[in-house]
Amino acid sequence: MQENESVPVAERCGCIAESRAQELEEHAQIPANYRRASFETFHLPHDNPTAQRGLADVMLAVAAYTRNYPKNSKPGLLLIGPPGTGKTHLAVAALRILIAAGHEGIFFDYQNLLERIRAGYSETLGTSSREAYRVALETEILLLDDLGAHRVTDWVEDTVTAIVTHRYNHRKPLIATTNLPDPDVWGGLTEKLGLPGSHSYRITLEDRVGERARSRLFEMCLVVRMPAVVDYRIKQSAIR
Numbered sequence: 276m277q278e279n280e281s282v283p284v285a286e287r288c289g290c291i292a293e294s295r296a297q298e299l300e301e302h303a304q305i306p307a308n309y310r311r312a313s314f315e316t317f318h319l320p321h322d323n324p325t326a327q328r329g330l331a332d333v334m335l336a337v338a339a340y341t342r343n344y345p346k347n348s349k350p351g352l353l354l355i356g357p358p359g360t361g362k363t364h365l366a367v368a369a370l371r372i373l374i375a376a377g378h379e380g381i382f383f384d385y386q387n388l389l390e391r392i393r394a395g396y397s398e399t400l401g402t403s404s405r406e407a408y409r410v411a412l413e414t415e416i417l418l419l420d421d422l423g424a425h426r427v428t429d430w431v432e433d434t435v436t437a438i439v440t441h442r443y444n445h446r447k448p449l450i451a452t453t454n455l456p457d458p459d460v461w462g463g464l465t466e467k468l469g470l471p472g473s474h475s476y477r478i479t480l481e482d483r484v485g486e487r488a489r490s491r492l493f494e495m496c497l498v499v500r501m502p503a504v505v506d507y508r509i510k511q512s513a514i515r
């Protein structure tokens with residue numbers, strides 16, 4: 276009898292699935308601060324019914340995305356809204372659910388990804404940096420955090436457009452977050468509404484990623500707009 280045959284098949288399969296999920300989670304490069312991000316650790320504010328409803332709706336939309344995956348009509352997810360409203364938390368929560376279900380995904384901070392790709396171009400044989408570019412194109416699910424958080428140059432715009440276009444052409448899921456406003460999401464009202472962080476809202480998503488990448492993002496992603504809630508970081512650090 277083989278060594279493993281004494282273990283019931285269902286148990287063995289469960290064990291294999293669990294260790295694969297663990298491997299995938301290690302491979303996903305989720306930053307330490309978000310390793311426990313989940314729907315369970317996402318709290319709804321009890322002191323503001325409008326904010327509570329708004330965040331609950333957002334959470335349900337993200338949960339539905341993970342439930343339908345990979346049969347979603349739009350393969351990607353774009354979370355857009357002011358700083359500290361929980362975009363990265365929810366994006367990671369979604370990625371972790373998909374990873375637990377056996378899918379492969381990688382977290383990339385947008386700035387860091389661009390820096391790594393650029394380093395690869397300036398060296399003659401920057402294999403590890405080229406690797407970052409290849410992974411951004413090829414990985415099953417790419418989580419691109421803080422999209423557009425980089426000053427614009429032709430090189431940045433071309434690189435983002437290349438990544439987004441490749442993923443768009445091949446219907447490869449992209450989960451992205453951004454706190455840049457977009458007139459078609461915010462209706463250009465953000466400054467008038469005085470939303471948290473609105474001082475930085477003059478630069479739009481299109482300014483930072485270009486027209487072509489923005490156009491593709493809207494077609495390939497379910498766009499989820501964060502409600503106007505208080506920055507969670509500031510709320511948590513409030514002096515009591």
Ligand SMILES: Nc1ncnc2c1ncn2[C@@H]1O[C@H](COP(=O)(O)OP(=O)(O)OP(=O)(O)O)[C@@H](O)[C@H]1O
Pocket residue numbers: 308312316317318319356357358359360361362363364365421452453454507508
């Ligand atoms: N509703 C919430 N419940 C629990 N933790 C939250 C909630 N919202 C945010 N957080 C936590 O607050 C911190 C900031 O949230 P997060 O990074 O997701 O914000 P963000 O919208 O991505 O902000 P930015 O635009 O600055 O990147 C994180 O540590 C996150 O886990």
Ligand SMILES: [Mg+2]
Pocket residue numbers: 362363364420421452
């Ligand atoms: Mg974020």
